[in-house]
Amino acid sequence: xxxGYGYDRAVMHQQPIGLVLTRTSRAVSxxxxxxxxxxxxxLPVWLILLALKTQPARSQSELAGAVGIRGATLSHHLDxxxxxxxxxxxxxxxxxxxxxxxxxxxxxxxxxxxxxAAVAHDKRLRAGLSDEExxxxxxxxxxxxxxxxx
Amino acid sequence: xxxGYGYDRAVMHQQPIGLVLTRTSRAVSxxxxxxxxxxxxxLPVWLILLALKTQPARSQSELAGAVGIRGATLSHHLDxxxxxxxxxxxxxxxxxxxxxxxxxxxxxxxxxxxxxAAVAHDKRLRAGLSDEExxxxxxxxxxxxxxxxx
DNA sequence: TATTGTTATACTCTATAACTATA
DNA sequence: TATAGTTATAGAGTATAACAATA
Numbered sequence: 001x002x003x004g005y006g007y008d009r010a011v012m013h014q015q016p017i018g019l020v021l022t023r024t025s026r027a028v029s030x031x032x033x034x035x036x037x038x039x040x041x042x043l044p045v046w047l048i049l050l051a052l053k054t055q056p057a058r059s060q061s062e063l064a065g066a067v068g069i070r071g072a073t074l075s076h077h078l079d080x081x082x083x084x085x086x087x088x089x090x091x092x093x094x095x096x097x098x099x100x101x102x103x104x105x106x107x108x109x110x111x112x113x114x115x116x117a118a119v120a121h122d123k124r125l126r127a128g129l130s131d132e133e134x135x136x137x138x139x140x141x142x143x144x145x146x147x148x149x150x
Numbered sequence: 151x152x153x154g155y156g157y158d159r160a161v162m163h164q165q166p167i168g169l170v171l172t173r174t175s176r177a178v179s180x181x182x183x184x185x186x187x188x189x190x191x192x193l194p195v196w197l198i199l200l201a202l203k204t205q206p207a208r209s210q211s212e213l214a215g216a217v218g219i220r221g222a223t224l225s226h227h228l229d230x231x232x233x234x235x236x237x238x239x240x241x242x243x244x245x246x247x248x249x250x251x252x253x254x255x256x257x258x259x260x261x262x263x264x265x266x267a268a269v270a271h272d273k274r275l276r277a278g279l280s281d282e283e284x285x286x287x288x289x290x291x292x293x294x295x296x297x298x299x300x
Numbered sequence: 301t302a303t304t305g306t307t308a309t310a311c312t313c314t315a316t317a318a319c320t321a322t323a
Numbered sequence: 324t325a326t327a328g329t330t331a332t333a334g335a336g337t338a339t340a341a342c343a344a345t346a
Contacts, residue, residue, distance in 0.1 A: 025172075025174075061327065098328085315333080
């Protein structure tokens with residue numbers, strides 16, 4: 001019997017999808033980490049800069065939520081990023097216990113380099129896949145994510 | 151214009167597929183880690199036991215390759231697993247510098263518990279997806295993995 | 301000399317708990 | 324009291340380099 005995708009039922013159930021996802025994600029993450037490191041960054045730094053770029057001057061709690069890490073973990077990364085001159089922290093005038101994180105010029109420069117690395121990584125990932133297939137993949141992944149968070 | 155998947159081109163390119171994969175994989179991995187921990191294991195322990203189950207009495211270098219980690223990292227995990235009574239290491243009679251890793255009865259018991267957790271995780275992941283969609287997802291992920299390793 | 305595995309050491313990411321400053 | 328963020332500490336996973344044993 002044909003599934004319409006070129007796989008029969010015997011093959012389809014060979015590997016749990018969670019295992020396939022874990023292995024793929026490990027391989028792909030490792031490749032991405034290498035590219036980011038070569039460009040002078042890391043995954044958390046990239047995710048933090050990306051979150052800041054899409055919505056500048058965020059409070060740390062918002063930022064931690066956007067990146068998917070705890071506040072203390074974010075503090076840890078921001079310490080390094082601030083020391084490296086990538087971001088600044090200043091108190092929110094409206095509430096002095098909130099701190100607003102902003103990207104510096106050097107942060108923007110690194111962001112651009114990391115974005116290049118991310119774009120190159122993405123191009124490599126998409127090889128052999130049509131836009132439709134990539135869109136379908138994104139939709140399937142979104143379903144998986146929803147399944148574990150609900 | 152319709153792509154046939156219910157997504158139009160404007161939506162399709164909103165998010166790089168690498169980012170979607172990273173985020174999905176983080177969320178899914180975290181959920182899986184929690185299940186494995188609740189069952190008394192961890193991801194590396196699960197992957198090592200799984201590799202041993204599918205091909206018993208492997209040398210450590212084979213095992214490290216199958217799991218996707220370095221030899222020294224495997225030694226580290228095996229130390230803990232051996233101390234916990236999950237595996238044994240014995241010298242290969244054919245070549246005394248090679249060590250064969252075997253699962254103990256306790257290792258088998260843990261393997262079964264972790265497999266239960268993995269099956270439950272997989273069932274949850276598949277919610278709302280047909281067998282055909284899961285098979286297609288697996289094929290797409292295989293393409294991504296091939297793209298970064300080639 | 302080359303290979304298998306171990307040991308020593310260290311790095312990154314993450315977390316929890318206790319703390320400070322502010323509201 | 325409650326909240327935003329920091330600091331101290333720790334644990335898991337991984338890695339490289341130097342080493343020992345064996346081939």
